[in-house]
Amino acid sequence: MTERGTPAEFARWVEPHLLVLARYAGRHAPAADRDDVVQEALIRAWQRWSTYDERRGAPVAWLIGIVADRCRRHRARGPGAVVELVEGVEPAAMPDIDLERALDRLTDRQRAAVDLHYYVGLDVATVAEVMGCAPGTVKATLHQARARLRDLLGDDHA
Amino acid sequence: MPDLIDERLARAARRWQETQPPPPVVLLDRLAEHRPHPGRRRRAGVIAAAAVLVVAAGAVAVGRLGSSGTSPSPTGPVTHRVGLEHPGTVPWADLPAGHPHVRTTLAPHGGATHGRVVTPFDGVSAVGAITGKAEPGDVLVFEAVLLSSTDLPLDPCPDYSIAFGRNSHRTWQLNCSAVPYRDARGRPYLPAATNVRFDMQVTVPDEPGRQKVLWTLDGPQQMPGFYGLVDVVRGS
DSSP: OOOOOSHHHHHHHHGGGHHHHHHHHHHHSOGGGHHHHHHHHHHHHHHHGGGOOGGGSOHHHHHHHHHHHHHHHHHHTOOOSOOOOOOSOOGGGSOOHHHHHHHTTSOHHHHHHHIIIIISOOOHHHHHHHHTSOHHHHHHHHHHHHHHHHHHHOGGGO | OOOHHHHHHHHHHHHHHHHSOOOOOOOHHHHHTSOOOOOSSSHHHHHHHHHHHHHHHHHHHHSOOOSSEEEOOSSSOOEEEOSOOOTTOBOOOOOBOOOOOOOEEOOGGGGGGTTOEEOTTTTEEEEOOOEEEEOTTOEEEEEEEEEESSOEEOOSOOEEEEEETTTEEEEEEOOGGGOSOBOTTSOBEEOBTOOEEEEEEEEOOSOOEEEEEEEEESSSTTOOEEEEEEEEOOOO
């Protein structure tokens, strides 16, 4: 059982998952607010740490659930006054606009599965824990999402 | 037969990941400000831990305490570390600024980039956390995390600056020789898409109040960097 006592112990426990949490927040919150969302989520997780039960799932799934909640609250508060300026973006770093638009037309669950698996970088089993379903369901959802994207983008452009 | 959509998604995701700044660090002082909620099964243990936190918070209120590690001393300056120590972090060294010549103005026939000033470090981003409470003369230790989008030799070794409040500003050279990565020519370098952590330290100036501490990498026009706020309180 993890010793759950001090902020430093919590920090050591959560640190291996920070990259994934930041990526998730980066997909669901404005870039300028990403770190704030993660910090809010970490405080919430710290406050709720004693309720985490490892028998019910991996830490990363529990933590992403908290980050997702903070992202929803952040969106509910409305847009802030921050304007992001992007200068000198290299062509290689330009997003795939057509793909981004097509992703917006997926169902919420398909979009969530794609985000978690491809962009956040989770394996299917962990995606299943985050989404609260079986790994087979995640595989099927990803399959449907790719089929839908194929329809939207066309095979020639895939 | 390869799934082209799968490959396109993976490629787009990888590109997006590479553009993301490094994740934030855990701010221990912000955690300490929030008492954990007692769990159903571990209520007694958590109450005990919370009691420890309350004592720690009291220490923050009456004394000097950094956000993570603090070396208290009743007689001399105190060292405050912000965040956790990470293995493999490049140690800080008091190296005088080298002021390397890194800026190049692109030639007139450069088309749209005509006249643009570029440096080898334009693709570097820097993040870090600076926070806490300290007395003048104390030493603040924190990490600067550098991330390059490409393999980047630290040759020449860049300078960085730390501005503390309105009147304190100093420039040092990065401790490049202690970077654990070497390229084929034996030069220290920042591997692409890899966080490289550098320990930083700065002496707190005698400028009471909430002060902005700004860390910047010298060279690039955009000056990659980060800042935080530190409460400077004179001792009684």
